[in-house]
Amino acid sequence: MDLKVNDYTTDDGLTVINVEGEIDVYTAPKLREKLIDLVNKGKFHLLVDMEKVEFLDSTGLGVLVGGLKRVRAHDGSLELVCTQERILKIFRITGLTKVFGIHDSIEEAQEKRKSAK
């Protein structure tokens, strides 16, 4: 299955990126381009919704890390929504659970963002 990437920005300035399909060495460039494009447009607070991601490999992890670095250069944030165990396992194995904020839902991420302000 190919990768589908869509985004929208909420009223509180959070840009949600819905990702659907497989993120691997073939499709990861599409996600990378989207993250770069958003940062270039001044969107520095990103939330990647991975609930419909069917597969993620280290290339995809690399793209997310690259995106995180880009937004941090602008004092931004890149967090994730993910409850799928098979995807979370990859973050745990690589130690990236310590690097990314991972939420159970978009609403939860928004609530935490609100309370942190």
Next chain:
Amino acid sequence: MATVEVSFSALPVHVRTARLIVTAVARRSGVAETLLDEVRLAVGEACSRAVEAHRRHCPDEPVRLELSGNGRRFEVVVDDSVPGDDAAGTATLGAAPTASPAERDERDFSESAADLGLAEDVAELGLAVIAGLADDVEIATTPKGVQIRMSWPIGT
């Protein structure tokens, strides 16, 4: 004895094909359904690493996969053909004269993760995933290239 041998052109799109084949053969060999995701991911990582190494140094050479089951273990061997290549994918041979956008991004990824304070060398991220998922892994660097051998139990 190998039951299935696959050779594929070193193109990223074929890594997905390899994952599909490996998953199908693993299922047929009797690997438990709960392990199939791990097999798929670990073999995909090994194939991605080999494809990237070939693209840099020998794009016309196919990547080789060997799948076998002896009734007790399902074994997968992924071979690249980049002599002197180390397992992290940073070959000791001369680099390609012009870096492709993908290669530039890959370096950017390494720097990115390093800046974020990741403990491990991120060039080895894929290998860390393999090591974390495969039940048994051996990585050998030979004069002919890198060979990654992984296996999982058959049955419950």
